[in-house]
Amino acid sequence: MELTTTMNKYMTARLHFFKWRFELGFAHKLLLAVVFAGITGLSAQMRFYLPWSPVPLTAQTCAVLISAVVLGKWWGGISQSIYLSIGILGLPWFAGFNSGLGYVMGATGGYLIGFVLAAFILGYLVDSQVKNRRFTTLFGWMILANFAIIYGCGLCYLYAWSLANGVAVDLVGLLMMGAVPFIAGDLVKIGLASGFSAGITPKQAFGAETV
Numbered sequence: 629m630e631l632t633t634t635m636n637k638y639m640t641a642r643l644h645f646f647k648w649r650f651e652l653g654f655a656h657k658l659l660l661a662v663v664f665a666g667i668t669g670l671s672a673q674m675r676f677y678l679p680w681s682p683v684p685l686t687a688q689t690c691a692v693l694i695s696a697v698v699l700g701k702w703w704g705g706i707s708q709s710i711y712l713s714i715g716i717l718g719l720p721w722f723a724g725f726n727s728g729l730g731y732v733m734g735a736t737g738g739y740l741i742g743f744v745l746a747a748f749i750l751g752y753l754v755d756s757q758v759k760n761r762r763f764t765t766l767f768g769w770m771i772l773a774n775f776a777i778i779y780g781c782g783l784c785y786l787y788a789w790s791l792a793n794g795v796a797v798d799l800v801g802l803l804m805m806g807a808v809p810f811i812a813g814d815l816v817k818i819g820l821a822s823g824f825s826a827g828i829t830p831k832q833a834f835g836a837e838t839v
Contacts, residue, residue, distance in 0.1 A: 639830065639831075639832075642827075642828060642829060642830040642831075643830040643832060645828065645830075646829060646830050649698070649699070649700060650700070657699070657703050658706075660698075660699060660703070660707075661699060661703050661706045661707035661710055662707070662710055663707075664691070664694075664695040664698070664699060664704075664707040665707050665708070665710040665711035665714065666721070667691045667695070668688055668691040668692060668695065668707070668708065668711045668721075668743070669711060669715070669719075669721025669722075670691075670721075671686060671687035671688045671690065671691040672686050672687075672688050672721060672722055672723045673686075673721075673723070673724070673725065674686055674687040675723045675724060678809055680804065680805065681804070681805045681806065681809065682734070682735035682736070682786075682805070683735060683736055683739070683782070683786065683805065683806050683810075684723050684724070684736070685809070685810060685813060686723055687817070688723075688743065689774055689778070689814055689817045689818070689821075690817040690818075690820060690821050692708060692743045692746060692747055692778075693746070693747075693750060693770050693773065693774070693817075693818065693821040693822075693825070694821050694824060694825060695707045695708065695747055696746070696747040696748075696749075696750035696751040696754065696773075697750070697751070697754050697766075697821075697825040697828070697829060698825075698828070699751060700751045700754060700755045701751045701752045701754075701755040701756070702748070702751065702752075703751065704747040704748065704750065704751035705744055705745070705747040705748030705749075705751060707747065708743045708744040708746075708747040709744050711740075711743070712732070712740050712741070712743070712744060715727050715728075715731070715732070715740075716728065716729050716732055722736075722740075723736070733789075734789065735785075735786055735789050735790075736782070736786075737785050737789070738781040738782040738783070738784055738785020738786060739778055739779075739781065739782035739785075741781050741785070742777050742778035742779070742780065742781030742782055743778060745777050745778075745781065746773040746774065746777040746778050749773060749777065750769060750770065750773045753769050754766075754769075754825070754829065758830075758831060758832065761825070761826060761829040761830070761831060762826060762831065763822055763823060763826040766822040766825050766826050767818065767819065767822040770818045770821060770822050771818060774814055774818055775811075775814075779806070779807055782806055782807075783802060783803070783806050783807060786802065786805060786806045787802055790802070790805075
């Protein structure tokens, strides 16, 4: 009986949280977006460079995916847009405390653009249907957001950057520079992000949502 009561309170709390963030005013949503931009900036400093790649290993993926779920449609993407924009304007919160347009035009610029697109799309999916908040579905969507959107943007940009800098790179070389070394770590981050996200999101519909 006590376990049932605790579970009911937990499920109610998830629903109340989801409703709360839906009903927040513009100023509070903007504040939360800035907070998650800051979290992304902090996670960028947890970095490790590989000898053969200009792309660092960071914890950013986890922050990007969670921001999409917590902030939802529009605002997850806005938080990453704030991260990108303010970094370009000079706040040193890109990896290695870097900033500026020059950094975004460097080897990792495509991944930063991918963060924005992935957060917009994942936030929309989480808000659109209840079934998208189950762990297995979330894990699948996050796999897509990470490997299709973030990696897709990142690798295309990295290839163009390599050519612009006179570095001839084939497909295998490109994947070794910008994808293969990061896959295992990203799968762990996706697992953590999807588990956390499934735990905080309600599994019942309300308003205009569909099951």
